[in-house]
Amino acid sequence: MSTVFTNQGISLDTTWEVDLWGRLRTTEQAALADLQRSAADLRGAQLSIAGQTAKAWFAIAEAQQQVLLSEATVESFGESMARVRDRFEAGVRPALDLRQAMLNLSNARADLAQRRQQLDASTRQLEVLLAQYAGADIAPPADLPEMAPAVPGGIPADLVARRPDLVAAERQVAASEARLRVARRDLLPSFNLTVNTGTSTNTLRTLLNGDFAVWGLVGNVLAPLWQGGRLRAQVSRAEALVAEVLASYVNTALVAYSEVETALAAEEYLADRVVHLMTSVEQARAAERLADERYRTGLDTYITVLDSQRSAFQAESQLIAARRLRLENRVDLYLALGGGFEQLDSPITMTN
Numbered sequence: 515m516s517t518v519f520t521n522q523g524i525s526l527d528t529t530w531e532v533d534l535w536g537r538l539r540t541t542e543q544a545a546l547a548d549l550q551r552s553a554a555d556l557r558g559a560q561l562s563i564a565g566q567t568a569k570a571w572f573a574i575a576e577a578q579q580q581v582l583l584s585e586a587t588v589e590s591f592g593e594s595m596a597r598v599r600d601r602f603e604a605g606v607r608p609a610l611d612l613r614q615a616m617l618n619l620s621n622a623r624a625d626l627a628q629r630r631q632q633l634d635a636s637t638r639q640l641e642v643l644l645a646q647y648a649g650a651d652i653a654p655p656a657d658l659p660e661m662a663p664a665v666p667g668g669i670p671a672d673l674v675a676r677r678p679d680l681v682a683a684e685r686q687v688a689a690s691e692a693r694l695r696v697a698r699r700d701l702l703p704s705f706n707l708t709v710n711t712g713t714s715t716n717t718l719r720t721l722l723n724g725d726f727a728v729w730g731l732v733g734n735v736l737a738p739l740w741q742g743g744r745l746r747a748q749v750s751r752a753e754a755l756v757a758e759v760l761a762s763y764v765n766t767a768l769v770a771y772s773e774v775e776t777a778l779a780a781e782e783y784l785a786d787r788v789v790h791l792m793t794s795v796e797q798a799r800a801a802e803r804l805a806d807e808r809y810r811t812g813l814d815t816y817i818t819v820l821d822s823q824r825s826a827f828q829a830e831s832q833l834i835a836a837r838r839l840r841l842e843n844r845v846d847l848y849l850a851l852g853g854g855f856e857q858l859d860s861p862i863t864m865t866n
Contacts, residue, residue: 558678
């Protein structure tokens with residue numbers, strides 16, 4: 515004779531921490547601030563790449579204009595040398611004039627080679643930014659783009675607050691302050707609640723009967739008195755980190771406003787420079803024509819012609835470079851303001 519027993523047993527222990535002091539909630543806030551800082555860093559990288567790409571395009575446009583100017587200069591100097599040669603062969607002008615004309619033409623050809631090399635290098639740089647093979651295959655634009663409308667007056671100062679680097683610095687401060695609060699709350703007792711469910715029965719039917727359930731609720735108070743020194747050291751480190759990131763935030767803000775002020779001032783200076791250089795080009799071309807006429811009639815030396823030609827070339831070259839600098843400064847102003855003169859439709863905030 516034998517006796518058969520059937521026994522089933524289930525035991526479940528569940529432990530969770532009561533967030534009495536808000537430590538877990540504050541830890542979550544720190545993690546959220548870190549996430550927002552990463553998002554701001556990403557936007558900053560995007561704006562930086564966009565700015566670099568625009569400047570690279572302007573560099574190609576300027577280089578192309580400099581090449582065209584150099585080609586026209588070589589052609590003009592070649593025609594001038596041919597006239598001097600004719601006059602030399604006719605015995606009207608000395609050999610010195612011919613040598614100076616040939617020197618002027620050679621220098622212009624050397625400058626043209628340099629300008630072409632700069633165009634090639636600028637094109638390859640843009641291709642790298644566009645993640646393309648640097649084969650100098652991009653066709654250069656016909657001219658520098660026209661300047662955008664004038665900067666609107668009364669730019670609100672809070673536009674600077676949306677700068678990605680400033681947002682990232684502010685979010686870093688928020689994360690550090692949240693971690694400081696966590697470190698301070700670690701000094702307080704933490705409460706762990708343990709729920710124990712135990713059942714023991716001979717049949718599955720009685721196992722599910724609530725009369726046999728045994729619930730145990732245990733509150734454990736874990737006072738970290740034995741590690742108070744370590745926890746206080748963590749608080750000190752967190753306080754030092756908050757002071758450090760606050761100083762970094764202030765410095766970032768000062769740099770941001772300085773960049774805006776510098777770009778705004780440069781906007782006016784460069785505009786004046788372009789206007790004056792345009793006048794210089796007009797006067798230099800007029801002086802070049804007058805010097806050539808006086809040379810042909812024997813009223814002046816060829817040195818005067820050479821000087822006027824070089825002055826006209828330099829004035830046009832400087833005008834092209836100034837136009838590019840003005841465009842680049844506008845890009846710098848856009849970046850300094852965090853993306854232009856308009857408010858973002860969805861500004862970066864603590865919750866966005």
